[in-house]
Amino acid sequence: MSTILKGLRVxxxxxxxxxxxxxxxxxxxxxxxxxxxxxxxxxxxxxMPLSPTGASLYWTSLNKGKRSVTLALNTPExxxxxxxxxxxxxxxxxxxxxxxxxxxxxxxxxxxxxxxDLIMLRLTGNHDGSGAxxxxxxxASGFPTATGRDEAPVNHVLPAWDVAAGxxxxxxxLAAERQRRRDGxxxxxxxxxxxxxxxxxxxxxxxADVQVNRNVRxxxxxxxxxxxxxxxxxxxxxxxxIVAISNRQWRAIGKATGLTERLAMIxxxxxxxxxxxxxxxxxxxxxxxxxxxxxxxHTLAEAGALLSAAGVLWGPYQDFGQLVAEDPxxxxxxxxxxxxxxxxxxxxxxxxxxxGFTDGDRLPxxxxxxxxxxTDAVLAEVLGMSSAQIGRLHDSGTxxxxx
Amino acid sequence: MSTILKGLRVxxxxxxxxxxxxxxxxxxxxxxxxxxxxxxxxxxxxxMPLSPTGASLYWTSLNKGKRSVTLALNTPExxxxxxxxxxxxxxxxxxxxxxxxxxxxxxxxxxxxxxxDLIMLRLTGNHDGSGAxxxxxxxASGFPTATGRDEAPVNHVLPAWDVAAGxxxxxxxLAAERQRRRDGxxxxxxxxxxxxxxxxxxxxxxxADVQVNRNVRxxxxxxxxxxxxxxxxxxxxxxxxIVAISNRQWRAIGKATGLTERLAMIxxxxxxxxxxxxxxxxxxxxxxxxxxxxxxxHTLAEAGALLSAAGVLWGPYQDFGQLVAEDPxxxxxxxxxxxxxxxxxxxxxxxxxxxGFTDGDRLPxxxxxxxxxxTDAVLAEVLGMSSAQIGRLHDSGTxxxxx
Numbered sequence: 001m002s003t004i005l006k007g008l009r010v011x012x013x014x015x016x017x018x019x020x021x022x023x024x025x026x027x028x029x030x031x032x033x034x035x036x037x038x039x040x041x042x043x044x045x046x047x048m049p050l051s052p053t054g055a056s057l058y059w060t061s062l063n064k065g066k067r068s069v070t071l072a073l074n075t076p077e078x079x080x081x082x083x084x085x086x087x088x089x090x091x092x093x094x095x096x097x098x099x100x101x102x103x104x105x106x107x108x109x110x111x112x113x114x115x116x117d118l119i120m121l122r123l124t125g126n127h128d129g130s131g132a133x134x135x136x137x138x139x140a141s142g143f144p145t146a147t148g149r150d151e152a153p154v155n156h157v158l159p160a161w162d163v164a165a166g167x168x169x170x171x172x173x174l175a176a177e178r179q180r181r182r183d184g185x186x187x188x189x190x191x192x193x194x195x196x197x198x199x200x201x202x203x204x205x206x207x208a209d210v211q212v213n214r215n216v217r218x219x220x221x222x223x224x225x226x227x228x229x230x231x232x233x234x235x236x237x238x239x240x241x242i243v244a245i246s247n248r249q250w251r252a253i254g255k256a257t258g259l260t261e262r263l264a265m266i267x268x269x270x271x272x273x274x275x276x277x278x279x280x281x282x283x284x285x286x287x288x289x290x291x292x293x294x295x296x297x298h299t300l301a302e303a304g305a306l307l308s309a310a311g312v313l314w315g316p317y318q319d320f321g322q323l324v325a326e327d328p329x330x331x332x333x334x335x336x337x338x339x340x341x342x343x344x345x346x347x348x349x350x351x352x353x354x355x356g357f358t359d360g361d362r363l364p365x366x367x368x369x370x371x372x373x374x375t376d377a378v379l380a381e382v383l384g385m386s387s388a389q390i391g392r393l394h395d396s397g398t399x400x401x402x403x
Numbered sequence: 404m405s406t407i408l409k410g411l412r413v414x415x416x417x418x419x420x421x422x423x424x425x426x427x428x429x430x431x432x433x434x435x436x437x438x439x440x441x442x443x444x445x446x447x448x449x450x451m452p453l454s455p456t457g458a459s460l461y462w463t464s465l466n467k468g469k470r471s472v473t474l475a476l477n478t479p480e481x482x483x484x485x486x487x488x489x490x491x492x493x494x495x496x497x498x499x500x501x502x503x504x505x506x507x508x509x510x511x512x513x514x515x516x517x518x519x520d521l522i523m524l525r526l527t528g529n530h531d532g533s534g535a536x537x538x539x540x541x542x543a544s545g546f547p548t549a550t551g552r553d554e555a556p557v558n559h560v561l562p563a564w565d566v567a568a569g570x571x572x573x574x575x576x577l578a579a580e581r582q583r584r585r586d587g588x589x590x591x592x593x594x595x596x597x598x599x600x601x602x603x604x605x606x607x608x609x610x611a612d613v614q615v616n617r618n619v620r621x622x623x624x625x626x627x628x629x630x631x632x633x634x635x636x637x638x639x640x641x642x643x644x645i646v647a648i649s650n651r652q653w654r655a656i657g658k659a660t661g662l663t664e665r666l667a668m669i670x671x672x673x674x675x676x677x678x679x680x681x682x683x684x685x686x687x688x689x690x691x692x693x694x695x696x697x698x699x700x701h702t703l704a705e706a707g708a709l710l711s712a713a714g715v716l717w718g719p720y721q722d723f724g725q726l727v728a729e730d731p732x733x734x735x736x737x738x739x740x741x742x743x744x745x746x747x748x749x750x751x752x753x754x755x756x757x758x759g760f761t762d763g764d765r766l767p768x769x770x771x772x773x774x775x776x777x778t779d780a781v782l783a784e785v786l787g788m789s790s791a792q793i794g795r796l797h798d799s800g801t802x803x804x805x806x
Contacts, residue, residue: 004578004579004581004582004590005578005581005582016648017607021606024606025571025574029574029578043648043649046680047629047630047680048628048629048630048680048681048684049608049611049612049616049618049620049629051611051615051616052615052616056608057608057611057612057615057616058607058608058629060608060611061605061606061607061608061610061611062606062607062608064606108761126732127732127737127738127739131714131716132716132718133646133648133716135627135632135644135646135718136644136646136716136717136718137718138644138718139634139642139643139644139718139719139720139721140718140719140720140721140726140730141561141721141726142721142722142723142724142725142726143559143560143561144625144720145720145721145722146560146722146723147550147557147558147559147560148551148557153625153634153642153720154550154551154557154625155550155624155625155634155644156546156550156559156561156563157546157549157550157620157622157623157628158544158546158559158563158603158607159607160559160561160563160566160567163563163567163603164563164566164567164570167567167570167571167573167574168428168570168757168758170570170574171428171432171570171573171574171577171758172432172758172760174574174577174578174581175407175408175432175577175758176407176760177581178407178408178577178580178581179407179408181584187407187760187761188760188761189758189759189760189761190758190759190760190761191757191758191759192757194732195732195737195739195754195757196757198732198733198737198739198740198754198757199739199754199755199756199757200561200566201723201726201733202464202740202752202753202754203424203427203464203465203467203754204420204461204464204465204561204562205452205459205460205461205463205464205465206723207464207723207726207727207733207751207752207753207754208452208454208460208463208464208745208748208751208752208753209452209460209723210723210724210726210727210728211727211751211752212454212455212460212748212749212751213452213454213455213460214724215452216722216723216724217452217560217723219560220560221558222547222556222557222558224538225451225560226450226451226452226461227450227451229538231542231556231558239542239556240542241538241539241541241542241558243536243538243539245419245446245536246446277449277450277451278451281451311534313534313535313536313539314539315535315538315539315540315541315542315543316542316543317542317543317547317548317556318542318543318544318545318548319545319548319549319619320545320549320604320609320610320612320613320619320620321545321613321617321619322545323543323544323545323604323610323613324610324613324614325613327543329529329530329597329598329601330601330604330610334530334598334601335530336530336598336601336602337601337605342611345611345615346615348610348611348614348615349605349610349611349614350605350610350611351598351601351602351605351606351610352602353602354571354594354595354598354599354601354602355571355574355575355578355592355593355594356592356593356594357575357579357590357591357592357593358511358590358591358592358593
């Protein structure tokens with residue numbers, strides 16, 4: 001089994017997407033991830049979409065494979081137990097992952113008094129600590145105004161900044177834990193969601209393009225920038241994307257469509273070298289005119305078969321329903337997927353880690369916990385509490401189990 | 404200095420976004436990342452956008468802080484040197500990151516004959532090894548048909564799957580290196596770009612929503628799904644995004660706009676509980692009507708000041724030019740940024756790692772290398788070659804330096 005992070009224990013006090021995704025990513029690689037929530041669940045516990053019985057498909061999908069502990073976090077007693085779990089013993093423990101305001105008992109200063117080598121990962125909105133979420137970061141990024149075909153900005157639906165932030169957190173956590181085993185030092189690792197956006201805008205060349213060329217990338221609809229690619233309608237009312245980023249892929253398009261000679265006429269006609277990405281990008285209008293005609297004469301199945309046979313880089317457009325119904329990659333034929341029985345939801349397809357390791361099979365996907373299902377077990381295992389102690393904490397309302 | 408990964412040596416044989424971003428992420432945390440390219444550069448070396456002198460702003464932005472070695476990779480001699488660098492000595496070395504076809508001399512089997520504990524990270528398009536890129540993965544994801552307001556699919560401009568894949572690679576690399584120090588074993592770690600997409604679609608609840616509710620999320624324009632949020636036009640022709648995902652944020656909107664009492668009328672009018680996310684989502688049309696009126700009477704600066712003062716979660720829309728010109732977060736006032744002198748480009752703002760560590764300042768951003776600038780130094784340092792040996796390899800065209 002690919003339990004590559006087996007032994008690592010991470011405590012998570014979180015909500016929404018980025019930090020929970022970070023914790024789940026580690027759990028799917030074999031780490032023990034203990035999510036601590038207030039009794040009844042945190043603010044994200046009932047987010048849409050919901051199952052017919054009211055379970056959040058959002059929450060269950062983002063918290064698979066974790067252990068769930070629920071505490072009265074608004075009381076000193078509940079905070080004390082959370083603190084003990086976070087700073088609990090073990091060379092591979094003492095790691096907190098959070099996106100909640102880390103003040104008072106949950107500040108790095110307060111917690112590290114109880115465990116000097118604590119590693120604390122802290123996600124904030126902005127680097128000055130002010131609030132921001134994916135939606136308020138995305139609007140400022142420049143991407144919405146460069147998306148679509150019109151002047152009106154188009155928001156992304158994929159919370160891409162949250163997803164990237166979750167994976168920066170796992171990277172930072174493993175880097176800090178690696179270094180702790182060398183120098184014995186704990187660390188506070190901070191990440192701002194808007195910094196993830198800003199670094200990425202820069203990493204992709206947009207900042208330099210503005211500064212060096214005074215160029216603000218305009219919206220290009222579904223055209224690729226700087227290469228050849230666009231969507232085309234098929235004869236059966238579907239759409240597909242065709243792309244060429246190498247000369248081999250460009251020649252494959254001619255081969256698949258039988259248009260090699262006609263496509264070659266575009267070079268001299270437009271005065272460009274079609275064996276360069278810049279040339280194909282500049283002449284894309286003419287190229288698209290030919291491809292539009294060709295794709296429009298074929299069904300998705302026909303066009304796809306011809307394109308695949310010739311080695312063209314292409315893909316079908318699918319809505320979420322078609323993805324689940326038609327795409328064999330989105331099924332148990334793909335080793336990342338398995339069927340799970342999710343409490344409150346039923347039997348559903350779920351993914352494990354997309355990372356595969358040669359030393360064995362992947363960890364199969366496992367369901368999210370019921371809220372508080374591991375409270376008693378974790379308090380016994382990590383803090384060595386007796387049943388009597390645990391019983392008294394239940395009686396005082398300091399801890400809760402499921403239901 | 405936050406050189407948390409100092410000592411780690413990673414060899415990268417890559418092109419485009421995901422694998423180079425993975426390598427750069429490690430370099431920005433202090434790792435030594437040696438990018439090996441064919442003489443003259445790989446297929447991504449001249450990608451748009453270009454500087455006035457023809458340097459790729461795309462390439463320089465995605466390869467900051469690496470060392471560059473150029474070899475005649477199409478010859479046995481060049482391959483032999485690449486193999487020696489990849490499998491070179493050092494407890495923290497012997498790690499390859501690639502998205503190129505890993506066959507022949509670059510297969511895990513061939514390389515691990517020279518270093519049994521080699522860690523090899525390999526990014527492919529699909530899990531069966533077939534090709535796919537961000538654009539052909541995205542069209543299949545379901546997101547383009549759920550983006551925008553119309554039936555026509557809208558491609559994302561941010562290559563979000565590439566960005567996420569790059570960060571899964573860094574996570575997988577650090578996980579495998581952690582385990583190698585425990586069990587001494589090398590590993591091949593595989594990741595398919597389409598699996599990153601599929602796992603994410605599942606992690607966000609879309610697959611379960613289809614399977615459990617037979618619900619295919621329709622496009623909602625710029626409205627948030629399942630919460631309150633949308634874009635609004637200001638009196639000076641700008642736009643801003645207002646969001647509330649908590650009751651505190653919802654009350655802040657009333658406070659900022661002075662509309663608390665009018666907003667409260669919407670609950671009974673629409674028959675919903677406005678103190679729930681579902682209630683606010685269901686009544687969003689009426690809420691937006693009031694907010695649209697209010698925002699439209701203010702400039703961006705006026706509205707922003709009032710919203711910020713009351714603690715509303717909001718953000719301005721900015722194009723890439725406005726982001727660079729107007730947003731103080733995108734400047735050297737933000738500790739992730741610095742000015743660099745990039746060869747062929749000039750003096751530009753660049754980001755280092757968005758991750759910050761308490762044990763010192765962040766590594767300042769550093770430029771991308773000139774192609775081949777480190778060939779001689781790396782061959783001397785890693786392989787212990789003499790100047791005479793290096794000279795002979797230059798003479799035979801097996802290696803090359805810059806220019």
